Amino acid sequence: MGFADLHIHSIYSADGTGTIPAILKHVADKTPLNVIAITDHDSMQGVQEAIQLAPRYGIEVIPGCEVSTAEGHLLALFINQSIKPGLSLLDTVLMIADQGGIAVAPHPMAKGTSSLKITTICQALENPLAAKVLVGVELFNGGLVYTRANPAVSRRLHQLDLAPVGNSDAHILPMIGRGSTWFEGLTSRDLYTALMNKQTVPQSGRGLDGWVVMKSYIPRYVLRKLGWAAWNASPEERIRYIRYAKHLMDQSGVYL
Ligand SMILES: [Zn+2]
Numbered sequence: 100m101g102f103a104d105l106h107i108h109s110i111y112s113a114d115g116t117g118t119i120p121a122i123l124k125h126v127a128d129k130t131p132l133n134v135i136a137i138t139d140h141d142s143m144q145g146v147q148e149a150i151q152l153a154p155r156y157g158i159e160v161i162p163g164c165e166v167s168t169a170e171g172h173l174l175a176l177f178i179n180q181s182i183k184p185g186l187s188l189l190d191t192v193l194m195i196a197d198q199g200g201i202a203v204a205p206h207p208m209a210k211g212t213s214s215l216k217i218t219t220i221c222q223a224l225e226n227p228l229a230a231k232v233l234v235g236v237e238l239f240n241g242g243l244v245y246t247r248a249n250p251a252v253s254r255r256l257h258q259l260d261l262a263p264v265g266n267s268d269a270h271i272l273p274m275i276g277r278g279s280t281w282f283e284g285l286t287s288r289d290l291y292t293a294l295m296n297k298q299t300v301p302q303s304g305r306g307l308d309g310w311v312v313m314k315s316y317i318p319r320y321v322l323r324k325l326g327w328a329a330w331n332a333s334p335e336e337r338i339r340y341i342r343y344a345k346h347l348m349d350q351s352g353v354y355l
């Protein structure tokens with residue numbers, strides 16, 4: 100059996116604090132995860148780096164993105180290019196279909212962040228093509244300070260006919276895997292099959308709470324705004340802090 104966390108933010112999200120190599124090192128050393136998805140807000144800047152480095156860390160990375168649709172956030176997985184934000188849920192799902200990807204509805208109905216309503220998801224699922232692409236929904240999201248588990252979605256899961264998923268929505272390294280999805284097999288292909296067959300099992304974890312925000316998130320966020328982030332030179336070396344903007348410019352010409 101394998102574990103996946105399909106909702107992780109890196110420094111390519113304005114509120115993310117970990118570089119891609121640091122995320123990979125943390126996953127390899129501190130979590131049982133076999134498969135992760137890097138899902139930055141409306142950006143796939145970190146995905147190529149993650150896919151290239153992942154084998155060195157013994158992890159598989161699914162290319163993804165958290166798309167800001169006009170009706171709430173949507174995780175797009177197994178896609179090649181980022182999807183334009185601001186479209187309706189249905190149009191966004193159909194664009195994901197064009198790329199052969201699939202979608203998961205993150206934190207439905209969550210307050211404090213842009214979230215899809217269950218009625219909006221149901222409407223989109225009336226489109227036969229969309230129903231083949233929008234295949235999963237988060238029952239557990241470790242990144243919400245308040246209601247992390249979603250009883251309303253649990254109650255209507257049968258009606259929704261979606262694969263139940265647990266994710267961390269991590270914006271800091273220690274949150275990764277605090278919310279995950281169990282699936283039969285070990286690879287991203289196995290996970291894809293489990294999602295399509297609605298055979299995933301969400302796992303909860305200690306999510307973000309006020310204490311973690313104060314102790315872990317805010318200091319990292321401040322460091323990130325000052326240009327520093329956790330980074331890793333190779334799987335054999337420890338995670339350390341660097342001035343990441345310079346590093347990224349040297350490596351890939353990217354500047355945040
Ligand atoms: Zn979100």
Ligand SMILES: [Zn+2]
Nearest residue numbers: 106108165268
């Ligand atoms: Zn997110």
